[in-house]
Amino acid sequence: MNNRLKVLxxxxxxxxxxxxxxxxxxxxxxxxxxxxxxxxSLPLAFKIARVFEQPIESIFSE
Amino acid sequence: MPSGKSIIPARGxxxxxxxxxxxxxxxxxxxxxxxxxxxxxxxxxxxxxxVVNAVAMALAFVICIQWWKGIDEAAQEAHKWAxxxxxxxGMAAGGVLLLTALSREFERIDNLTANEILAMGMFLMLxxxxxxxxxxxxxxxxxxx
Numbered sequence: 001m002n003n004r005l006k007v008l009x010x011x012x013x014x015x016x017x018x019x020x021x022x023x024x025x026x027x028x029x030x031x032x033x034x035x036x037x038x039x040x041s042l043p044l045a046f047k048i049a050r051v052f053e054q055p056i057e058s059i060f061s062e
Numbered sequence: 063m064p065s066g067k068s069i070i071p072a073r074g075x076x077x078x079x080x081x082x083x084x085x086x087x088x089x090x091x092x093x094x095x096x097x098x099x100x101x102x103x104x105x106x107x108x109x110x111x112x113v114v115n116a117v118a119m120a121l122a123f124v125i126c127i128q129w130w131k132g133i134d135e136a137a138q139e140a141h142k143w144a145x146x147x148x149x150x151x152g153m154a155a156g157g158v159l160l161l162t163a164l165s166r167e168f169e170r171i172d173n174l175t176a177n178e179i180l181a182m183g184m185f186l187m188l189x190x191x192x193x194x195x196x197x198x199x200x201x202x203x204x205x206x207x
Contacts (some may be wrong), residue, residue, distance in 0.1 A: 015202050026134055026136070026137065027147070028131075028136070028206075029135070031207065032203075032206035032207075035206065035207075037205060038136050038139070038206050040135070041135050044135060
């Protein structure tokens with residue numbers, strides 16, 4: 001699964017640690033998400049959508 | 063400090079180290095208890111040994127559950143994957159070692175008790191599983207960096 005996490009984070013000038021704090025996960029987890037090598041659970045995907053104030057389908061794609 | 067807030071860190075290396083330390087203390091108490099109560103003759107000694115080990119194991123589970131709730135979903139996934147694939151692979155390797163060892167005629171070791179031989183078998187299997195677990199856990203994270 002592909003995602004736009006890195007782009008969205010860069011647009012806000014957030015570090016991986018900032019995003020990790022906002023999501024309540026570790027920086028390593030944010031890194032794994034950004035590289036597309038770890039697909040988040042549905043609750044975490046919803047949380048990501050809330051943090052970026054965007055619908056899930058605009059962040060994640062197949 | 064706000065009331066109700068734990069002084070134990072919920073996540074990160076500090077949380078893991080603190081909980082490992084707590085589990086080690088529980089294990090130490092169980093070991094000392096087993097030595098003391100195990101030396102008592104009869105059913106009472108057996109029952110007390112059983113109780114102290116059961117209580118220690120329950121405490122270790124409580125510590126483990128607290129730690130588990132503090133880590134995020136990717137960390138949990140890494141541990142689940144490592145426990146299944148690494149632990150099972152380690153168990154398989156340990157099984158091969160033990161079965162191979164059983165097929166051979168070794169010299170009698172008279173200075174070891176049956177308890178010690180049983181403990182050695184358990185320790186060998188546990189060591190293989192932990193090595194497999196550690197390798198699989200590291201591989202899971204390395205693949206996602």
